[in-house]
Amino acid sequence: MKRADRGFRKPTMPLALRRRNVLIGGALISALLLISALAPLLAPVDPLEQNLRHAFQSPSRDYPFGTDQYGRCILSRVIHGARISLVEVSVAVGMAMGIGVPLGLTAGYFGGRIDQLIMWTLDIIFAFPGMLLAILIVSVLGPSLFNMLIAIAIFSIPVYGRLCRNLTLNIKQMEYVEAALAIGAKSYYIIFRHILRNAVAPLLVQATLTAGGVILTAASLSFLGLGVRPPTPEWGAMISTGRSYITIAPHLSLFPGLAILFTVLGFNLLGDGLRDLLDPRLRGS
Amino acid sequence: MGRYIARKLVVLPIVMIGVSFIIFFVVRAIPGDPARLMAGTEATQEQVMAMRRQLGLDRSILFQYGVFLQGAVRGDLGNSINSGMPVVGEISRRIPYTLQLTFAALLVASVLGISAGVLAAVYKHSWVDQGVMLFAIIGASAANFWVALMAMSVFSVQLGWLPLFGADTWRHMVLPTFSLCVYPLALIARMSRSSMLEVVKQDYVRTAQAKGVSKFVVYTKHALRNALIPVITLVGLHFGVLLGGAVVTETVFSWPGVGRLLVDAVRYRDYPIIQGTVLFTVLSVVLVNFLVDIVLAAMNPRMRFD
Numbered sequence: 001m002k003r004a005d006r007g008f009r010k011p012t013m014p015l016a017l018r019r020r021n022v023l024i025g026g027a028l029i030s031a032l033l034l035i036s037a038l039a040p041l042l043a044p045v046d047p048l049e050q051n052l053r054h055a056f057q058s059p060s061r062d063y064p065f066g067t068d069q070y071g072r073c074i075l076s077r078v079i080h081g082a083r084i085s086l087v088e089v090s091v092a093v094g095m096a097m098g099i100g101v102p103l104g105l106t107a108g109y110f111g112g113r114i115d116q117l118i119m120w121t122l123d124i125i126f127a128f129p130g131m132l133l134a135i136l137i138v139s140v141l142g143p144s145l146f147n148m149l150i151a152i153a154i155f156s157i158p159v160y161g162r163l164c165r166n167l168t169l170n171i172k173q174m175e176y177v178e179a180a181l182a183i184g185a186k187s188y189y190i191i192f193r194h195i196l197r198n199a200v201a202p203l204l205v206q207a208t209l210t211a212g213g214v215i216l217t218a219a220s221l222s223f224l225g226l227g228v229r230p231p232t233p234e235w236g237a238m239i240s241t242g243r244s245y246i247t248i249a250p251h252l253s254l255f256p257g258l259a260i261l262f263t264v265l266g267f268n269l270l271g272d273g274l275r276d277l278l279d280p281r282l283r284g285s
Numbered sequence: 286m287g288r289y290i291a292r293k294l295v296v297l298p299i300v301m302i303g304v305s306f307i308i309f310f311v312v313r314a315i316p317g318d319p320a321r322l323m324a325g326t327e328a329t330q331e332q333v334m335a336m337r338r339q340l341g342l343d344r345s346i347l348f349q350y351g352v353f354l355q356g357a358v359r360g361d362l363g364n365s366i367n368s369g370m371p372v373v374g375e376i377s378r379r380i381p382y383t384l385q386l387t388f389a390a391l392l393v394a395s396v397l398g399i400s401a402g403v404l405a406a407v408y409k410h411s412w413v414d415q416g417v418m419l420f421a422i423i424g425a426s427a428a429n430f431w432v433a434l435m436a437m438s439v440f441s442v443q444l445g446w447l448p449l450f451g452a453d454t455w456r457h458m459v460l461p462t463f464s465l466c467v468y469p470l471a472l473i474a475r476m477s478r479s480s481m482l483e484v485v486k487q488d489y490v491r492t493a494q495a496k497g498v499s500k501f502v503v504y505t506k507h508a509l510r511n512a513l514i515p516v517i518t519l520v521g522l523h524f525g526v527l528l529g530g531a532v533v534t535e536t537v538f539s540w541p542g543v544g545r546l547l548v549d550a551v552r553y554r555d556y557p558i559i560q561g562t563v564l565f566t567v568l569s570v571v572l573v574n575f576l577v578d579i580v581l582a583a584m585n586p587r588m589r590f591d
Contacts, residue, residue, distance in 0.1 A: 124303050128567055131529030132547075136563055139551040140314045212426060219428050220533050224548055239431055243537065247449075250438040257431030264426035 021273030028266025036082045043076035047233045056249045066251040068241065074252065077233035078259050084234045085263055088149060088218045089211045095153035097160050097207060104164025105191055105199075109172060119165070122158040130155040134217060138226045145234075148227035152217050156210055163206055167199040174198075201278055209271035212264035219260055235260050289582050297575055304567050305357065309350050312560045319556055323366050357564070363557040367550075372561040376543060380565070382452055383542035386534070387527045389458060390465035395520050398470045399513070402477025407504060409482065417474055424471030429530050433464035433537040450539040461538045465530055469523045476519050480512040487511075514585055521577030525570035 035042060051071035059066045065074035107118040125133070130152075137151035171177060171194065180190050219236030221227035223243075228234035230241060235256040242253030320336040321328070328336070337343050340363075341352055356362060362372040405417035437460060441449045451457050484490065485508050493503045532544030539545070543562050550558035 124300070124307060127300060127304055127571055128307075129525035129529035129570055131526075131532060132563055132566055135532065135547065135551060136308070136311055136559070139554075139559060140311060140316070142316070216428050220430060220530075223428075223430050223533060224536060226551065236428070239428070239434065243434055246434055246438055247442050250435070250442070253431060253434045253438075257428060257435065260431065261423070261427050264428075265423065268422060268426055 019273045019277060021269045022277065023273075025266050025269030025271070025273055028262055029270055032082055032086065032263055032266060035079055036086045039079050039083055043073075043079040045073045045076050047072065047077040047080040048231055049073070049076075056245070058249075059251060065255040066249070068238075068249075068252050069245060072231075074238075074255050077238060078235070078255050080233045081235045081238065081256060081259060082263075084145070084228065084232065085215055085218075085260075087145075088152075089214050089267075091146075092149045092152040092156065092214045092218070093207050093211055095150065096156035096210070097203065099153070100157040100160025101164045101196075101199075101203065103157070104161040104166075105168055105195060107161070108165040108168025109187065109191055109195065115165070118161065122161045125155065126158040126162075128155065130213075131217060131220060134221060135224070135226060138221060143226045143229065145228045145232075148218060148221050151221070152214055156214070159210060160203065160206065164199060164203065167202060168195050171195045171198050205271055205274045205278060208267055208274060212267040212271070215260060215264050215267070286582065290579060293575055293578055297571070300571055301568060302354075304571065305354060305564060306350065308560055308563050308567070309353055310346075312556050312563075313346065313349075315554065315556050315559070317554055319366065322554060362561040362564070365550075365558050366555045367553050367558070372557045375546065375558060376561050376565055379541060379543045379546050382540060383528070383531055383535070383544060386458070386461055386465060386540060386542060387524070387531055389462045390527055390531075391469065391520065391524060393462060394466040394469040394473055394523070397466075398473025399477045399516060401470075401474040402516075403481055403504065403509065403512075405474070405478040406481035406485070407500075414478075417478065421471040421475040421478075424467045425475075427467065429464050429468055430533045430537050432467050433460065433534055436460050436464055437537075452538075452540050457538075457540075461534050461540055464537070465527060465534045468530065469520075469527060472523070473516060473519060477512065477516050480515050481508060484508045484512040510584070514581060517577060517581060517584070521574055524573045528566050528570060 049072060051067070054063070054067050054071035055069055057063050057067040057071070063073055063075065065078060068074055068077075103118050103122070107115040128136075133155045134148070134151040137154060138147055141147035141150065168191075174194075177190060177194050180194060185193075218227055219234075219239070222234050222236030223240040225240065228237050230237055238256040239253045239260075242249070242251075242256070245252050318333070320340055320342055321333050323340070324333045324336040341349055344352075353362075360373050362376075364371055365375055368375065401417045401420075405414040408414055437449055440447045440460060447459050448454075448457050481504075485504075490503060490508055493507045494500075498507075528544070531542060532547060534540065535542040535544040536548055543565060546558060547562040547566075549555075550562065
């Protein structure tokens with residue numbers, strides 16, 4: 001029986017939950033949050049605890065993901081790595097939004113020379129391949145988790161700046177903004193009360209979509225030795241260590257890579273689903 | 286069309302100068318004294334000072350930028366601190382390897398991605414469509430260096446079909462190309478599918494179908510040409526992403542390209558090499574984007590009047 005033949009039916013679940021992408025992505029990200037919060041309880045042993053007698057063990061009942069070259073439990077390290085990934089996403093996306101959004105709001109709202117200047121600056125940053133700009137910045141600041149996140153945030157700024165400028169330009173033309181202007185509302189009031197409030201949803205969707213990219217870039221930089229350094233259980237750094245032992249113990253790289261895959265997949269699915277949800281043209285499909 | 290190209294050509298040197306300006310100043314901010322690095326750890330204060338004069342580091346920063354720009358135009362980017370060889374020579378020896386890898390990955394990603402995307406759109410909601418979309422979403426979520434290592438583990442270590450490292454024969458290219466193309470392939474497949482689905486809804490496609498044109502001709506001649514416009518933009522943008530990604534892939538496979546040269550230079554703080562490789566890469570990206578704009582304008586006359 002076709003959907004239309006069934007007649008009107010009251011939706012039993014909120015719209016968001018009826019979309020497969022949002023559901024699967026949300027579940028994966030919830031799992032990440034839960035694992036991060038409960039890491040000390042979930043991890044069988046301390047992620048830094050060495051046991052050289054148990055080095056290079058394949059996955060077994062004692063060590064479900066096996067052990068690395070120092071006999072450290074890979075499962076415990078992957079679990080603790082979830083915390084670092086969450087820090088990476090929140091700090092990098094937070095910094096990029098914190099700078100990109102005010103720039104976009106200013107450019108879009110005031111227009112003219114300010115707009116041109118901001119957009120030129122953002123366009124020049126955008127001309128650099130993200131990974132390359134990040135390497136360049138890390139080589140100036142020195143390799144560390146925080147410096148790597150600054151580098152990732154800098155090349156993500158144009159994404160938020162451009163999006164926020166376009167949103168501001170659209171919202172600025174709405175009647176409620178004109179009405180606010182007509183009753184003499186101040187610029188900052190209109191920007192914060194009307195424009196920013198209405199731009200929040202698409203900005204959050206963008207944040208979810210960029211989160212996956214942040215994790216991949218952070219992992220790549222750590223893999224190159226320009227981000228988090230060993231022995232910190234960061235997934236990219238763990239894969240980097242595994243590279244040296246790929247011929248004898250591929251499980252050293254396999255599991256942290258799968259953790260990255262599922263986390264990025266979660267953010268991508270959630271972002272995609274939320275974006276479709278916000279787009280009324282796609283809502284019925 | 287001529288006027289459009291001329292307009293773009295005017296902007297091109299401005300962007301290039303802007304980019305070189307940023308790279309020059311960022312590289313100057315790298316901690317450590319390049320003169321001391323070049324003179325060596327055992328050099329006396331006088332020797333370091335002499336090196337500073339020789340490198341022009343005792344002049345104002347703007348003067349130094351002017352000298353750098355003048356040299357860059359003449360093809361002189363200084364010498365590597367590590368090897369003492371000219372930077373341009375070091376980079377040009379590596380360029381063929383990086384371009385070979387990047388273009389191979391882009392070609393494979395474009396051909397397979399567009400074909401898979403179009404097939405998924407033609408057979409919408411079938412198992413083909415679902416398979417392509419599943420690959421697309423997973424391919425866009427995997428770290429390329431991890432894909433590279435897993436492919437190495439299976440095809441080189443366990444099956445012994447392909448070599449682990451090096452760049453001597455075509456067999457050395459298979460795994461690096463594969464691992465580098467997975468991400469753009471996934472995105473191109475997805476974009477081709479959605480673009481194609483958007484285009485087949487248009488009136489002119491329906492008109493062609495109503496005239497009795499075969500499904501194959503409608504899709505390949507009428508729909509694909511228009512559906513490819515956003516896909517080509519994506520492919521162009523991905524050239525830069527691939528050059529960035531090549532840095533990691535080249536490191537995994539010990540591929541002697543520009544990316545690996547950069548990573549080694551960062552480790553040894555060889556700032557003339559860092560400056561040269563980043564400049565080369567960004568300028569190639571700017572140039573490729575320029576060419577993509579021209580191709581798009583040739584395909585879609587409306588763009589020329591934007």
